[in-house]
Amino acid sequence: MITLLQQTTAPVAVETTSPEAGAVTITVPPGSSPPSVEAAIEGALPTVTMPMTTAPAPESAGGIPQIDFTTFGNQIFWLILTIVASWWVLSRVALPRIGGVLADRQNAISGDLGAAEEFKRKARDAESAYEKALAAARSEAQGIAAEQKAGVQAEIDAAIAHADAEIAARAAESERRIGEIRESSLDDARSVAREVTAELVRAFGGQPDEASVTAAVDRRLQAAS
Amino acid sequence: MATEGEATGLVFHPMDQFIVTPLFRTLGPGETVNWYEPTNVTLWMAFIVLAIIALMVWGTGGRGLIPNRVQSIAEMAYGMVHKMVDDVAGHEGVKFFPYIMTLFLFVLFANLLGLVPLGFTVTSHIAVTAVLALAVFVTVTGVGFARNGASFLKLFWISSAPLALRPVLAIIELISYFVRPVSHSIRLAGNLMAGHAVMKVFAGFAAVLWIAPVSILGVVAMYGFEILVAFIQAYVFTILTCVYLKDALHPHH
Numbered sequence: 001m002i003t004l005l006q007q008t009t010a011p012v013a014v015e016t017t018s019p020e021a022g023a024v025t026i027t028v029p030p031g032s033s034p035p036s037v038e039a040a041i042e043g044a045l046p047t048v049t050m051p052m053t054t055a056p057a058p059e060s061a062g063g064i065p066q067i068d069f070t071t072f073g074n075q076i077f078w079l080i081l082t083i084v085a086s087w088w089v090l091s092r093v094a095l096p097r098i099g100g101v102l103a104d105r106q107n108a109i110s111g112d113l114g115a116a117e118e119f120k121r122k123a124r125d126a127e128s129a130y131e132k133a134l135a136a137a138r139s140e141a142q143g144i145a146a147e148q149k150a151g152v153q154a155e156i157d158a159a160i161a162h163a164d165a166e167i168a169a170r171a172a173e174s175e176r177r178i179g180e181i182r183e184s185s186l187d188d189a190r191s192v193a194r195e196v197t198a199e200l201v202r203a204f205g206g207q208p209d210e211a212s213v214t215a216a217v218d219r220r221l222q223a224a225s
Numbered sequence: 226m227a228t229e230g231e232a233t234g235l236v237f238h239p240m241d242q243f244i245v246t247p248l249f250r251t252l253g254p255g256e257t258v259n260w261y262e263p264t265n266v267t268l269w270m271a272f273i274v275l276a277i278i279a280l281m282v283w284g285t286g287g288r289g290l291i292p293n294r295v296q297s298i299a300e301m302a303y304g305m306v307h308k309m310v311d312d313v314a315g316h317e318g319v320k321f322f323p324y325i326m327t328l329f330l331f332v333l334f335a336n337l338l339g340l341v342p343l344g345f346t347v348t349s350h351i352a353v354t355a356v357l358a359l360a361v362f363v364t365v366t367g368v369g370f371a372r373n374g375a376s377f378l379k380l381f382w383i384s385s386a387p388l389a390l391r392p393v394l395a396i397i398e399l400i401s402y403f404v405r406p407v408s409h410s411i412r413l414a415g416n417l418m419a420g421h422a423v424m425k426v427f428a429g430f431a432a433v434l435w436i437a438p439v440s441i442l443g444v445v446a447m448y449g450f451e452i453l454v455a456f457i458q459a460y461v462f463t464i465l466t467c468v469y470l471k472d473a474l475h476p477h478h
Binding site for chain 1 (some may be wrong): 350
């Protein structure tokens with residue numbers, strides 16, 4: 001126990017040998033103003049020694065209350081009640097509840113993780129199905145395109161063949177008609193030549209003989225062509 | 226102190242805060258506290274129970290899948306102590322979890338509520354901590370013998386040591402085993418008592434003008450330090466309980 005008594009008595013004295021063991025008393029002049037009291041304490045403090053002996057303190061301090069055995073019964077009684085009450089509340093209500101909440105949360109988290117895994121798997125399935133459908137559609141499209149191409153090719157071929165045949169027919173027709181025209185123009189030229197020859201013979205006073213005129217014209221045409 | 230009443234002096238009573246007084250009467254000279262009557266111990270222990278209920282029951286009332294603030298603290302305390310029991314005492318120790326959780330929360334809230342101004346620190350009393358430590362000691366010893374029978378005594382017979390040393394070690398182990406409740410209880414009470422007494426001394430110096438700023442800063446610093454001590458001592462008390470329980474469950478080194 002340390003007790004600093006600030007008395008208003010002169011002169012300043014630091015009393016370390018208090019009748020009561022363990023007490024340090026600082027006395028200060030009477031009627032002194034507060035600054036001098038402070039000065040007195042300031043001057044006194046460095047010399048204050050704290051006796052380590054535990055003093056039998058007066059009633060107000062009560063010594064060390066921790067070793068006042070008269071209070072032990074009271075403290076232990078209330079401690080046991082408190083511990084039992086706390087234990088009861090914790091073990092019956094609080095801890096099962098918190099444990100339940102923690103377990104629920106764990107389940108929810110693992111459930112969510114499982115659901116996420118499931119969704120991921122579904123997404124992967126959907127993606128592969130999509131890929132498969134896409135490949136099938138592509139090959140089908142290619143098949144249809146090839147088929148269409150073949151059909152169109154056949155039509156084109158048929159049309160070309162038809163056109164070729166027509167062209168050939170028309171060419172033959174034209175050939176034939178050219179031949180006819182050439183034939184007829186040859187005949188015309190021959191008859192004109194015969195008439196001109198006959199007229200020439202008549203003009204010269206001769207009597208044109210149709211057979212010899214014809215033979216002469218043919219001979220000359222033969223030689224010309 | 227004989228002249229205490231005479232002057233307006235600097236009087237330090239750092240231990241007065243630990244006095245056990247009845248709530249509804251004043252003790253006359255020579256009178257002592259009856260074991261059954263409500264005292265300040267009763268009041269502050271009631272506050273401890275209320276604080277435990279507030280945190281662990283009222284705080285978790287929502288049973289939220291997403292916890293609110295109080296519930297997360299309750300879950301944190303639960304998780305911390307549960308993990309400690311599981312890690313230190315082993316899986317079989319988990320059935321003592323409610324008991325250890327009770328000790329932890331009681332000591333923690335006693336330490337913290339003791340820091341409330343004008344509060345009373347029940348864990349600063351050796352009577353309280355000794356009962357807690359003895360309860361642990363008796364439980365651990367009882368569990369040790371109940372589970373392992375006489376082979377629990379192998380805890381003191383260190384088979385990995387040379388044969389000649391074993392009797393010596395056995396004596397040392399035996400002494401250390403019986404010192405456990407003493408150190409277990411005095412560690413807690415001593416820390417709390419010393420911290421609170423030092424704070425009171427610092428606070429007493431605040432009456433002197435020129436030293437007051439240092440004193441107030443000292444009180445603030447000590448207060449912060451004592452909050453740390455409150456948590457650390459609760460943790461230490463709990464983890465030592467787990468360590469002792471481990472010895473009872475697995476006495477073979």
